[in-house]
Amino acid sequence: MPIPEITIATPADREVVVGCTVAAFAKDPVLRYLFPDEVTYPRYAAAFFGHLFDKRVQKQTIWTIERGASTAIWQPPQTGTAAGEDDLSAHLPAGPLARVLAYEEAVHAALPATPFWYLGVLATHPASAGRGWGRAVMNAGLRRAADDGLPAVLETSNPANVELYRRAGWQVVRTVTEPLTIWVMQQ
Template identity: 35%
Template structure:
């Protein structure tokens, strides 16, 4: 299996993979409107990849982008400004769930690292390829880079099954949050420092 840095040419396949992987994901079901949910989800993944992951972070893919992992990195200049710039688009994609999405982000904020960290913003494997080690393989380069930088790696997951996968990668749960307005339980997890 080949794992390599993604390029702009991988975006369409990566969006397809992430959209399939997140189709029924509890967090996105709670924070992105139900009307045209699949379209909104795909556009939000494309936004993250093209405006944040590729230009200001690192993205790795497997062959044919059947697995994708996108990270923000501590050396990204003005990442706060970048997120502020895309916030209106993210709110539009959230639709009638925009207020809930904002409340969910606020509920998770206390667990996020305040110092330098690699943040695993999105990761997914096409459903037919899950369970073959592809997820671990596309995540590993980010973990190696965080370790080499001497900083934490951080992620959030709303699926208990994923908690065990991430524990096997060295992450520890630092917070469990019941998201507002009947949202799913979400685990904040850190690895390193």
């Protein structure tokens, strides 16, 4: 089956991209650590993924298939200081926000000091799983990193994803154990 066209997300795609990521990460170890309560998970995860979408959509580094059925949210190499969490703090209470900040601090401490492209989110809506669309949108960002002559980096706390990414050419370059096990991978 041919892969549908890969497009760059626009602000109009926010709702479908956020819906995809919330559904795709419902059982993910990181999201369950950040937002363990079943009742508040959908709302807090939507705020979190919406925040990531909003930070990157104008950079044109969010690739999608079928308007968000599969989505790769990439962060280009950092220039200057990273943006603060002010808009996220307006949507999350203190406990979940503290866990988000602790996780981000642990991840950022484990990332390379040299420039790289960062695959922050790779998601396929469960209704579209198994079609190879996740790999297709991931590859769009990998091509961009290769065009820039830079490595690509991601992190996962899902042990099953480590092998999935290895099969796609990624290698574990660092492991962090707090606040939960995080594998940093590079290609």
